[in-house]
Amino acid sequence: MANSLTQLIQSNKARLLDLWIQKQLTSDSLRDDLMSNDELRAQSEELVNALARSLTEENIDQVDSIQFDEVFEILSGISVYRAQQGFSPRETGLYIFSLKDAILDLIRQEITDPARLFEESVRINRLLDSLGVVTFETFIKGREEVILRQTEEISDISTPVIQIWEGILALPIIGTLDSSRTQVVMENLLQRIVDTGSNIAILDISGVPAVDSLVAQHLIKTVSATRLMGAECIISGIRPEIAQTVVHLGIDLSNIITKASLASALKHAFAMSRMAVKRIDVDKKAL
Amino acid sequence: MVITLSKDRMSISREQDLVPFRNRVKEAAVKIGMGIVNQTKLITAASELVRNMFRYAGGGEVLIEVVSKGRESGVRLTFTDKGPGIADLSLAMQDGYSTGKSLGLGLPGAKRLVNEFDLKSTVGQGTTVTILKWKNG
Amino acid sequence: MDKIPILRMGPFLLVTIQVDLYDRLALNLESDLVQKVHQTGARGVLIDISAVSIVDSFMGRILGNIASMTRVLDAETVVVGMQPAVAITLIELGLSLKGVHTALDVERGMALLQEKLDWDTDVADDDGDNIE
Numbered sequence: 001m002a003n004s005l006t007q008l009i010q011s012n013k014a015r016l017l018d019l020w021i022q023k024q025l026t027s028d029s030l031r032d033d034l035m036s037n038d039e040l041r042a043q044s045e046e047l048v049n050a051l052a053r054s055l056t057e058e059n060i061d062q063v064d065s066i067q068f069d070e071v072f073e074i075l076s077g078i079s080v081y082r083a084q085q086g087f088s089p090r091e092t093g094l095y096i097f098s099l100k101d102a103i104l105d106l107i108r109q110e111i112t113d114p115a116r117l118f119e120e121s122v123r124i125n126r127l128l129d130s131l132g133v134v135t136f137e138t139f140i141k142g143r144e145e146v147i148l149r150q151t152e153e154i155s156d157i158s159t160p161v162i163q164i165w166e167g168i169l170a171l172p173i174i175g176t177l178d179s180s181r182t183q184v185v186m187e188n189l190l191q192r193i194v195d196t197g198s199n200i201a202i203l204d205i206s207g208v209p210a211v212d213s214l215v216a217q218h219l220i221k222t223v224s225a226t227r228l229m230g231a232e233c234i235i236s237g238i239r240p241e242i243a244q245t246v247v248h249l250g251i252d253l254s255n256i257i258t259k260a261s262l263a264s265a266l267k268h269a270f271a272m273s274r275m276a277v278k279r280i281d282v283d284k285k286a287l
Numbered sequence: 288m289v290i291t292l293s294k295d296r297m298s299i300s301r302e303q304d305l306v307p308f309r310n311r312v313k314e315a316a317v318k319i320g321m322g323i324v325n326q327t328k329l330i331t332a333a334s335e336l337v338r339n340m341f342r343y344a345g346g347g348e349v350l351i352e353v354v355s356k357g358r359e360s361g362v363r364l365t366f367t368d369k370g371p372g373i374a375d376l377s378l379a380m381q382d383g384y385s386t387g388k389s390l391g392l393g394l395p396g397a398k399r400l401v402n403e404f405d406l407k408s409t410v411g412q413g414t415t416v417t418i419l420k421w422k423n424g
Numbered sequence: 425m426d427k428i429p430i431l432r433m434g435p436f437l438l439v440t441i442q443v444d445l446y447d448r449l450a451l452n453l454e455s456d457l458v459q460k461v462h463q464t465g466a467r468g469v470l471i472d473i474s475a476v477s478i479v480d481s482f483m484g485r486i487l488g489n490i491a492s493m494t495r496v497l498d499a500e501t502v503v504v505g506m507q508p509a510v511a512i513t514l515i516e517l518g519l520s521l522k523g524v525h526t527a528l529d530v531e532r533g534m535a536l537l538q539e540k541l542d543w544d545t546d547v548a549d550d551d552g553d554n555i556e
Binding site for chain 2: 446447477478481510512513516
Binding site for chain 1: 503
């Protein structure tokens with residue numbers, strides 16, 4: 001064989017890259033809003049170079065050979081990057097499959113014997129399909145990382161502890177309370193109690209969609225932990241539906257101070273701290 | 288797959304061993320960067336189990352291991368004694384049940400404080416309790 | 425043998441636990457405190473556990489016992505300065521220390537005891553008035 005498939009790809013690297021870039025630029029899946037064309041070219045070039053470097057006549061049929069590690073690594077990097085940039089799985093998939101089209105175009109131009117063309121096409125197909133699988137796998141992994149990071153961010157954002165008065169903390173809870181969330185809420189709240197020396201905490205649950213027995217149990221735990229620290233905990237923002245479900249489920253909240261609104265909880269907190277808010281009578285003062 | 292990164296053995300025979308034992312557990316937890324709340328939960332669970340071992344079997348041996356699984360690392364403790372054993376495991380795991388004069392929170396309480404809990408016992412031969420707490424568990 | 429010092433501050437007793445407790449030490453503290461309350465006629469006991477990193481069910485039981493025992497002797501017990509991690513762990517363990525008063529720090533614990541003492545005295549005075 002004068003020109004093996006590997007040699008063909010290696011000696012026509014630049015042409016292959018051009019063919020591929022051409023295909024990508026004309027494709028519907030081009031997202032120049034997410035990635036510049038220069039960047040796309042650099043990324044594609046890196047992959048083509050790595051592929052040309054690793055490819056030999058022996059390993060082309062054995063994609064799990066360790067000689068492809070470099071290619072897989074670059075490819076994983078590209079798909080994780082794409083997942084984080086917000087590319088769709090379709091766009092990422094088409095990216096790698098357009099490389100297959102480019103290689104097929106190249107060998108179609110170079111190989112004239114139909115039997116050999118067919119044979120080489122099958123080999124190329126097999127290789128690129130396994131690269132496609134790697135792309136999907138790592139793309140999903142990249143997305144999972146995004147989700148994981150967002151989950152952490154959300155749980156941080158959604159549990160702010162605010163000092164609303166000297167000695168009074170408020171903690172508005174938005175969203176569902178599960179056990180890991182309760183853990184974060186408790187830790188934040190108790191630490192702030194120590195830091196600020198507050199002895200009253202108001203837990204406002206108006207942003208909690210539903211209270212079932214598990215959520216109630218988490219609330220009771222938070223209240224008990226606060227009391228162990230020597231502070232009192234008031235639960236506010238109890239909507240009528242929540243009051244109904246709590247009673248229907250037979251949850252005992254009688255040991256906990258509960259208030260309908262944050263305002264009434266604050267009023268109660270003032271009373272506990274022996275404070276009063278008074279309206280200043282302007283007319284009287286003027287007289 | 289859980290991989291063991293380091294191993295440390297300690298035998299418990301006297302009440303005074305409790306404090307150094309807690310310190311050893313704490314060292315392992317600090318080594319993997321466990322947060323203060325999880326550290327406290329782990330050491331408290333360990334404390335409950337060591338006390339049980341001491342009270343019912345007169346002592347025993349504890350294996351302290353630092354383990355990892357994927358990205359997570361954790362501390363695994365194995366308590367082995369040659370005491371009388373536990374006849375009814377499910378009863379022993381009930382809150383408030385005790386054959387001694389304690390509050391009966393030891394075993395069920397310890398289980399609630401850790402991520403993995405395994406209890407094996409043969410009457411007349413002894414008891415083995417294994418607990419595992421992940422760094423972010 | 426180690427001993428945990430008990431300080432007298434007016435009508436109250438103050439105990440600051442600075443070391444990790446093993447069982448014998450905790451049991452000694454329990455009996456020492458009860459003795460001392462009886463001897464001095466103290467009206468309140470303040471236990472500062474801000475330096476304690478571990479409270480297990482045994483220690484929790486000792487704290488509960490101390491509170492119940494001193495109450496029989498007409499002295500209230502306040503536990504102050506519990507670490508957040510300790511509080512979370514106790515709740516998870518299933519121990520809420522019912523019957524034990526708590527406060528954030530020694531100062532507030534003292535104020536709480538004083539309040540209870542004043543209230544007691546008021547009631548006693550009222551009773552006296554009524555008799556007259």
